[in-house]
Amino acid sequence: xxxxxxxxxxxxxxxxxxxxxxxxxxxxxxxxxxxxxxxxxxxxxxxxxxxxxxxxxxxxxxxxxxxxxxxxxxxxxxxxxxxxxxxxxxxxxxxxxxxxxxxxxxxxxxxxxxxxxxxxxxxxxxxxxxxxxxxxxxxxxxxxxxxxxxxxxxxxxxxxxxxxxxxxxxxxxxxxxxxxxxxxxxxxxxxxxxxxxxxxxxxxxxxxxxxxxxxxxxxxxxxxxxxxxxxxxxxxxxxxxxxxxxxxxxxxxxxxxxxxxxxxxxxxxxxxxxxxxxxxxxxxxxxxxxxxxxxxxxxxxxxxxxxxxxxxxxxxxxxxxxxxxxxxxxxxxxxxxxxxxxxxxxxxxxxxxxxxxxxxxxxxxxxxxxxxxxxxxxxxxxxxxxxx
Amino acid sequence: xxxxxxxxxxxxxxxxxxxxxxxxxxxxxxxxxxxxxxxxxxxxxxxxxxxxxxxxxxxxxxxxxxxxxxxxxxxxxxxxxxxxxxxxxxxxxxxxxxxxxxxxxxxxxxxxxx
Numbered sequence: 414x415x416x417x418x419x420x421x422x423x424x425x426x427x428x429x430x431x432x433x434x435x436x437x438x439x440x441x442x443x444x445x446x447x448x449x450x451x452x453x454x455x456x457x458x459x460x461x462x463x464x465x466x467x468x469x470x471x472x473x474x475x476x477x478x479x480x481x482x483x484x485x486x487x488x489x490x491x492x493x494x495x496x497x498x499x500x501x502x503x504x505x506x507x508x509x510x511x512x513x514x515x516x517x518x519x520x521x522x523x524x525x526x527x528x529x530x531x532x533x534x535x536x537x538x539x540x541x542x543x544x545x546x547x548x549x550x551x552x553x554x555x556x557x558x559x560x561x562x563x564x565x566x567x568x569x570x571x572x573x574x575x576x577x578x579x580x581x582x583x584x585x586x587x588x589x590x591x592x593x594x595x596x597x598x599x600x601x602x603x604x605x606x607x608x609x610x611x612x613x614x615x616x617x618x619x620x621x622x623x624x625x626x627x628x629x630x631x632x633x634x635x636x637x638x639x640x641x642x643x644x645x646x647x648x649x650x651x652x653x654x655x656x657x658x659x660x661x662x663x664x665x666x667x668x669x670x671x672x673x674x675x676x677x678x679x680x681x682x683x684x685x686x687x688x689x690x691x692x693x694x695x696x697x698x699x700x701x702x703x704x705x706x707x708x709x710x711x712x713x714x715x716x717x718x719x720x721x722x723x724x725x726x727x728x729x730x731x732x733x734x735x736x737x738x739x740x741x742x743x744x745x746x747x748x749x750x751x752x753x754x755x756x757x758x759x760x761x762x763x764x765x766x767x768x769x770x771x772x773x774x775x776x777x778x779x780x781x782x783x784x785x786x787x788x789x790x791x792x793x794x795x796x797x798x799x800x801x
Numbered sequence: 802x803x804x805x806x807x808x809x810x811x812x813x814x815x816x817x818x819x820x821x822x823x824x825x826x827x828x829x830x831x832x833x834x835x836x837x838x839x840x841x842x843x844x845x846x847x848x849x850x851x852x853x854x855x856x857x858x859x860x861x862x863x864x865x866x867x868x869x870x871x872x873x874x875x876x877x878x879x880x881x882x883x884x885x886x887x888x889x890x891x892x893x894x895x896x897x898x899x900x901x902x903x904x905x906x907x908x909x910x911x912x913x914x915x
Binding site for chain 2: 446
């Protein structure tokens with residue numbers, strides 16, 4: 414295994430790092446400390462710059478117009494993109510574009526025409542509707558939203574919770590139970606449009622992440638045509654599961670980026686802040702915190718890159734992605750906490766990014782599969798047991 | 802389940818009452834004398850004197866017949882602000898409060914609260 418970055422990877426990492434430091438960080442001095450949006454004129458200007466860099470639409474496959482970037486390089490970019498105040502949940506405020514939902518690349522031609530291509534052109538927005546009030550960690554059992562066949566249509570009734578972006582989306586992927594006796598083999602993925610009768614965004618769910626909110630959805634006799642089934646009837650869980658494993662790698666990567674930035678600020682501050690006649694950096698208590706930061710950052714970085722490398726090679730990577738998610742989210746929380754401590758009162762003020770990172774980093778141990786579920790996945794993998 | 806709409810009593814909008822408003826972050830509403838909401842505002846992380854400072858700006862340049870106000874201290878001020886605007890829009894056939902010309906309605910989500 415080659416641990417050196419290639420020349421191309423080094424170039425891309427340097428380019429993104431310069432972009433974040435020169436274009437993104439200075440803008441944040443003027444923005445609300447909790448925002449996840451740029452003013453429209455800045456957003457447009459930066460998107461144009463990213464397109465010039467050849468990095469727009471990072472998660473779009475090359476066949477659909479995205480850049481040809483492997484998973485390791487994509488992970489290195491994610492680590493760089495998140496090194497600013499909003500970086501954990503809004504890396505570079507979305508100016509690198511996105512694919513929407515990767516599952517749509519598996520849609521049939523008719524569905525691609527109606528949903529995927531308009532999404533890639535930026536004309537439609539999409540949401541992902543999996544979690545329910547009954548739980549999100551074990552979707553195969555927790556899904557109680559039901560779809561019942563009625564002629565050429567399906568009629569859906571139920572609720573979803575923790576759904577991001579549904580209030581602004583034009584359509585979404587909605588997972589519903591189509592066979593109550595079959596567990597994970599009884600779930601189907603439907604493409605539903607948000608202006609269809611019976612689709613309701615009932616409320617916003619406020620969390621520690623005050624920049625963005627989740628929503629609670631309700632479906633009352635929501636009628637969906639047969640043509641809007643993504644994949645096959647009763648085979649929706651595989652679609653959901655694919656996303657869950659794949660997402661864990663970039664999810665870990667942005668935690669590392671924030672930890673790196675927090676650590677960098679703490680190192681600088683420790684050198685200039687004096688107490689009792691000496692810089693903080695000369696105190697063993699502070700030095701050890703910085704050493705522990707290094708350990709946490711490097712451990713997370715290598716575990717995440719190993720997972721990315723396995724994914725790039727097409728090898729099974731479920732255990733490695735789980736390890737990366739688990740370690741990076743916990744290590745990221747510890748690093749931000751130490752850096753906050755080193756900064757004293759400044760660390761908890763909105764003048765600095767730590768308090769935002771502290772709140773948002775806490776969510777990372779729960780999002781994309783709580784860390785207890787990651788341990789469960791890893792244990793099953795070690796023991797050679799199935800997930801059922 | 803927390804209330805989506807703000808339901809506190811209105812306070813007369815004048816220098817004396819605004820002076821007693823806390824300097825914390827949060828959201829506020831202004832209404833005309835008839836109690837119709839004319840503005841939904843926010844005191845965010847860059848507000849110098851929080852809710853009090855934001856309301857004092859309005860006192861200096863009154864608009865839309867604002868005669869009453871109410872506040873809510875809230876650290877989730879951004880999402881709460883959006884929620885109040887979306888709830889207002891759902892209750893008023895897609896319109897925003899008269900003085901909320903600072904909001905780009907196309908960037909707001911759609912709520913249909915029960």
